Amino acid sequence: WQFASNRIFRPLGIDGVSFGAVTCLFKDREGGLWVGTEENGLFEVSRKRISTLTTKEGLAGDEVWSVCAAKDGSAWVATASGVSHLMDGKVQNFTEKDGLQSPVARCVCQDVNGRIWVGYVNCGKGPTGIAFYNDGQFVPVPARGRYFGDELSTVVPGPDGVLWLSEGSGFGICRDGSLSLVGTDKWPESRFLFFDHLGNPWASGTNLWTRRNGELLHFGVSTGIGPGLHGVMHEDESGSLWLASSDEGVVRFRDGHFKAVTTANGLVSNLTLCLLEDDFGRYWFNSHNGIFWAHKRDLNAVADGQQTLLNCVRYGIEDGLLNTEGNGGNQPNAAKMRDGSLWFPMAKGVAVVDPRECQWDDLPAPVVLQEVRANGRSVVNNFPRFDPRKPFLDPGHLTEFTGISKKQTEIIIPPGGGRSLSIRFAAGTFAAPDRPGFRYRMADRDASWTDTGSQRFVELEDLPPGHYRFQVTAANCYGVWNTVPAEIDFYLAPFFYQTWSFYGFCGLVFASAFGGLQGYRARLNRRITRLEQEAALGRERSRIARDLHDDIGASLTQIAMASELARAHLAEGDAGEKDIEKEIEKLSRLARGAVENMSQIIWSTNPKFDTLAGLTAYMREYAAKSFPDSVEVRFEAPDWEEIHVSSEFRGNLFYFVKEALANALKHSSASLVFIQLAGDSAIFQMSITDNGKGFTKNERMLTSTGLDSMKKRALDLHGECEIVSEPGRGTAIRISVPLREHILRPAGSAKR
Numbered sequence: 020w021q022f023a024s025n026r027i028f029r030p031l032g033i034d035g036v037s038f039g040a041v042t043c044l045f046k047d048r049e050g051g052l053w054v055g056t057e058e059n060g061l062f063e064v065s066r067k068r069i070s071t072l073t074t075k076e077g078l079a080g081d082e083v084w085s086v087c088a089a090k091d092g093s094a095w096v097a098t099a100s101g102v103s104h105l106m107d108g109k110v111q112n113f114t115e116k117d118g119l120q121s122p123v124a125r126c127v128c129q130d131v132n133g134r135i136w137v138g139y140v141n142c143g144k145g146p147t148g149i150a151f152y153n154d155g156q157f158v159p160v161p162a163r164g165r166y167f168g169d170e171l172s173t174v175v176p177g178p179d180g181v182l183w184l185s186e187g188s189g190f191g192i193c194r195d196g197s198l199s200l201v202g203t204d205k206w207p208e209s210r211f212l213f214f215d216h217l218g219n220p221w222a223s224g225t226n227l228w229t230r231r232n233g234e235l236l237h238f239g240v241s242t243g244i245g246p247g248l249h250g251v252m253h254e255d256e257s258g259s260l261w262l263a264s265s266d267e268g269v270v271r272f273r274d275g276h277f278k279a280v281t282t283a284n285g286l287v288s289n290l291t292l293c294l295l296e297d298d299f300g301r302y303w304f305n306s307h308n309g310i311f312w313a314h315k316r317d318l319n320a321v322a323d324g325q326q327t328l329l330n331c332v333r334y335g336i337e338d339g340l341l342n343t344e345g346n347g348g349n350q351p352n353a354a355k356m357r358d359g360s361l362w363f364p365m366a367k368g369v370a371v372v373d374p375r376e377c378q379w380d381d382l383p384a385p386v387v388l389q390e391v392r393a394n395g396r397s398v399v400n401n402f403p404r405f406d407p408r409k410p411f412l413d414p415g416h417l418t419e420f421t422g423i424s425k426k427q428t429e430i431i432i433p434p435g436g437g438r439s440l441s442i443r444f445a446a447g448t449f450a451a452p453d454r455p456g457f458r459y460r461m462a463d464r465d466a467s468w469t470d471t472g473s474q475r476f477v478e479l480e481d482l483p484p485g486h487y488r489f490q491v492t493a494a495n496c497y498g499v500w501n502t503v504p505a506e507i508d509f510y511l512a513p514f515f516y517q518t519w520s521f522y523g524f525c526g527l528v529f530a531s532a533f534g535g536l537q538g539y540r541a542r543l544n545r546r547i548t549r550l551e552q553e554a555a556l557g558r559e560r561s562r563i564a565r566d567l568h569d570d571i572g573a574s575l576t577q578i579a580m581a582s583e584l585a586r587a588h589l590a591e592g593d594a595g596e597k598d599i600e601k602e603i604e605k606l607s608r609l610a611r612g613a614v615e616n617m618s619q620i621i622w623s624t625n626p627k628f629d630t631l632a633g634l635t636a637y638m639r640e641y642a643a644k645s646f647p648d649s650v651e652v653r654f655e656a657p658d659w660e661e662i663h664v665s666s667e668f669r670g671n672l673f674y675f676v677k678e679a680l681a682n683a684l685k686h687s688s689a690s691l692v693f694i695q696l697a698g699d700s701a702i703f704q705m706s707i708t709d710n711g712k713g714f715t716k717n718e719r720m721l722t723s724t725g726l727d728s729m730k731k732r733a734l735d736l737h738g739e740c741e742i743v744s745e746p747g748r749g750t751a752i753r754i755s756v757p758l759r760e761h762i763l764r765p766a767g768s769a770k771r
Contacts, residue, residue, distance in 0.1 A: 292347025687711025
């Protein structure tokens with residue numbers, strides 16, 4: 020038998036099961052009652068935390084909106100089908116036949132004189148108003164002015180005996196049995212009303228208002244309150260006000276500032292419908308997600324910024340609720356009875372909670388690691404073991420049970436033995452053992468926890484070798500997490516090819532191979548450079564030989580032929596003195612030409628003159644003395660920076676200019692020759708133009724030998740040559756050569 024709160028005994032048992040003779044009783048840490056019997060074994064009896072009263076228990080209706088705790092210890096319940104009065108286990112219902120003008124009761128309260136008041140709405144069928152209870156009947160109070168609408172939400176007694184009412188846009192008052200309206204200028208946008216310990220009224224809705232010394236004070240978003248709907252529900256011992264909220268959880272108002280505690284801090288729901296304080300320092304909330312509570316010290320610590328998370332204990336259908344949707348938006352809402360029990364209006368019935376039975380519900384469930392299996396082989400086994408040689412009832416029959424809630428010695432798993440790890444764990448709780456939740460992580464590796472729900476094992480695949488610390492924690496059936504996880508250290512030994520020594524050996528081999536490859540590449544590059552130098556030297560020798568053959572050889576041949584002709588004339592004796600002078604002058608001119616050609620060849624191979632500026636100066640000098648005074652020679656070139664070029668470039672380019680100027684002198688009959696140089700360290704460009712007579716296609720064929728020679732020299736320099744000429748419009752010869760491959764040392768760009 021159990022002694023109930025209404026001073027009667029009631030039998031305690033399990034449906035369909037008889038205890039028989041009871042020999043002992045024990046209450047565990049979670050409030051579960053263990054019953055030892057003489058013949059029927061051991062029983063565990065756990066009561067549901069919440070009992071729900073509905074029409075089956077005699078209420079007027081299942082849709083409950085307001086509960087009032089009367090001074091005599093009884094309870095008044097406002098439902099959508101009438102008002103119920105519960106006292107000493109009996110229920111009395113009141114409807115329209117008992118004086119109510121509408122059965123849809125939204126609010127019920129008791130004033131300072133002990134009178135019970137009910138606020139009701141007619142849902143468009145008639146007036147909305149209030150009535151008071153008198154000698155078994157409810158007496159309606161007539162209203163002066165307009166009637167309230169269908170949104171009557173508050174019926175609150177003031178400390179002076181005046182009854183306050185609200186429909187959401189303003190307040191009405193009932194004084195001396197007469198109902199009247201209060202202007203919205205005095206209480207704008209107000210829905211709920213509360214009187215603090217000093218008797219000051221507080222009105223709330225989307226904002227918070229109060230009156231002090233006749234002055235209306237407003238607290239809005241600027242002081243931290245959000246834009247949702249709020250209701251002042253409770254004043255604590257420090258004078259702080261706590262507000263239920265439509266979307267900000269619970270809001271504390273202290274020293275002119277608001278601070279919300281929300282789901283981000285661990286609250287079950289951001290929608291709270293009411294707030295009650297029990298006798299054990301806990302705040303209870305109703306919501307659309309069940310009933311839950313949190314310690315007042317934790318709520319204050321979060322509001323003060325001393326901590327960010329708190330534990331909430333939630334009760335749902337599995338704990339006795341018929342549904343999880345609470346009813347709110349009106350005042351009074353829930354109520355704390357004289358015996359300490361808490362009554363909450365729900366969409367189906369009124370939920371009754373005895374906080375004394377819930378004192379252990381925030382105890383976290385101890386979590387134990389049961390077994391670790393590596394590749395199917397058990398490496399840690401903490402299941403209970405029994406000695407079959409001893410009687411079962413002998414305590415020594417249980418030889419070992421080491422559920423580990425503390426870290427144990429690190430386990431070493433050999434190479435390849437941990438490709439598949441299976442870790443089993445459990446929560447030490449008998450309160451709804453099918454409802455705890457688990458989450459795990461690898462400490463120092465995982466930033467967050469991984470939830471497994473109610474699954475009591477985890478499979479870990481293909482973990483790399485290394486040291487690991489596996490941690491697992493559990494939540495009890497009410498969602499309270501254990502802050503001290505069970506943990507185990509293990510070491511997955513690597514294969515030899517996964518060790519640092521192997522990595523170092525591979526790195527050494529790679530470095531050696533890379534060094535050998537680099538050495539081979541360096542030797543190959545040196546060989547290529549030597550071959551390129553030999554090829555360049557061969558090309559230079561070929562060019563010098565060609566120039567010697569073309570220029571010096573031709574000049575010497577002409578000298579030899581002129582000498583033979585002069586000797587023949589002297590031998591025959593038919594040459595006069597003047598003829599001999601002509602022959603000697605011709606030989607002298609040919610000799611000077613040979614000397615000049617030799618000087619040009621020597622200049623093109625001399626490294627002292629390998630700059631682009633030197634080449635420009637030499638071409639300028641040669642062009643100036645190549646034409647008679649009747650021909651104007653213009654030469655324009657940039658102020659080259661110190662750019663050193665190869666002898667091949669200087670030789671080919673000079674002979675290109677020499678050939679072009681020779682053609683202009685012999686064939687153009689020009690009075691002006693313009694030589695223009697341009698470019699930078701990347702490209703060299705030159706144009707030679709004259710204002711001569713030009714030439715036709717047929718005439719061009721007559722001089723094609725010289726033109727082809729210029730094109731060949733441009734190709735030898737990997738450049739391009741363009742020759743443009745029209746009769747009567749002169750001739751233009753342009754050459755463009757990439758300069759980078761002919762530069763001996765890097766240099767900057769040219770400046771004009």
